[in-house]
Amino acid sequence: MLTAKYTKAQLAHLPTPLELMPNLTKKFKGPNIYIKRDDATGLAFGGNKVRQLEYYVGRAMDLNADALLTTGAVQSNHVRQTVAAARKMGWHVEVQLEHRVDTHSKEYQESGNPYLNRLMGAKIHTYDVGEDEQGADKAMYDRAAQLKDEGYNPFVIPLSATDQTPWGSLGYVECVEELYLQSQATGLKIDAIVLGSGSANTHAGVMAGVIALGLDIPVYGFCVRRDQDAQTERVEVKTRKVLKMLDVDENKLKPGMVKCSDWVLAPGYGVPSAKVVEAIHTTAFEEGILLDPTYTGKAMCGLIGMIENGELTESQNVVFIHTGGTPSLFGYPELVEGK
Known part of the structure; x- marks a missing residue:
């Protein structure tokens, strides 16, 4: 295990499931859409922060x-x-x-x-x-x-990226190892990973895990708080820090490897556009899976956009990392007004 030398608290229910989303796959007639259910990590409704907290609490x-x-x-x-x-x-x-x-x-x-x-x-x-x-x-x-x-x-x-050790990103290095073992066990070739990119702890951890394992899998992050130039820099800085923590040459992070897009960001953090709301409703209706307006709804909207634009093709397998956020839905009753 790449993170074995670091202290880890036992907080999460792991491994989380890796499942096909058959109805969304059929609806969009594109790649096979798989979902990594990190909304099912267990602690207080779960979510991606539980993996991160195992290493923050470990450091504490x-x-x-x-x-x-x-x-x-x-x-x-x-x-x-x-x-x-x-x-x-x-x-x-x-x-x-x-x-x-x-x-x-x-x-x-x-x-x-x-x-x-x-x-x-x-x-x-x-x-x-x-x-x-x-x-x-x-x-x-x-x-x-x-x-x-x-x-x-x-x-x-802390929240900021400046001079901070990204202990939480180690949880997503571990997640990539877990995902790799699941794919190997089922013979699944993963062609892309899609996630929401905010603090960048998850995004950087996934990037570092992919690099450390020598996997040729692009990781697409959809911005939820800042524009793509600022977010790309943030992810690159954190990824290099995580690679150092893993004793992996940081120069293995090549220019262009970090892929961030901000087209789903507007109108801003925590405020979903009509397209994001549509993605939330579609995922709930087709799969019974609940996404939130701040992170996963925007990331799913981005994934759907990639399919519609032909960036992901029918022969590919894409993994959507569901980072949780279900409780925040109760703060947005307007999402179902008039339904």
Whole structure:
């Protein structure tokens, strides 16, 4: 196992299933569409952050931590799963919710993930600026300093990419190993991987895993927060860091290998376009699989667009990584208004 030298907490239900989506495959008459069910990782409704948290919490265990702190949007899946991880470890937990989406609807502010955070008893702080990763992280580090004075040994899971060790990306190196073993066991040749690209921990981990295993599989990331130039740079920086962690030559990441597209991003983070809403409804109707408006809905919209544009062909097998996010659907009742 590529990540064997790193401490890992046991938080996830693994391996997650790899399944064909037969109805979507038939509907779009394109490649065989497979889904890697990382919405089924188990912890507090699951999602991709559970794999990441196994390594963040592992690092915290190395440092004898007894408290977790992190920051994210009001409907952040990462925040919800961090709270759950802390509860499973028996640790104190404090989280910060940022004002990233311009809505004050009761459902968005109180249903879904924020409801679950309160249910699990997290201490919640707020941060009124939505596009200030460094400032949001600083607020959490400042709070961690206060907790240290109170006798805790806190561990902060930061948001920004600057000078941070991407411990969470190790979870997606492991995911690629798992996916490779599943494909080998079934004789499936994977021709492409599609995912949503936000913090870049998942995207960078998948890229590093593909490179470390010497796999010739393109990874397509659909931007959910920033434009494709900024996101490409972010993924490249993190991927190089992860390769170093794996003792793999970072120069194996060649120019052009990181593929990011921002055409599904508008109108912005956490706000789905009509095409994204259509992709969410189509996936729910055809497969009974629930996607969220922030990450997976946009990634599926991107995948469908690739099929419609002929970028993925009938003879290929594409794997869509379902990164979870189901609870946030309850913050968007407008998605089914008039249905």
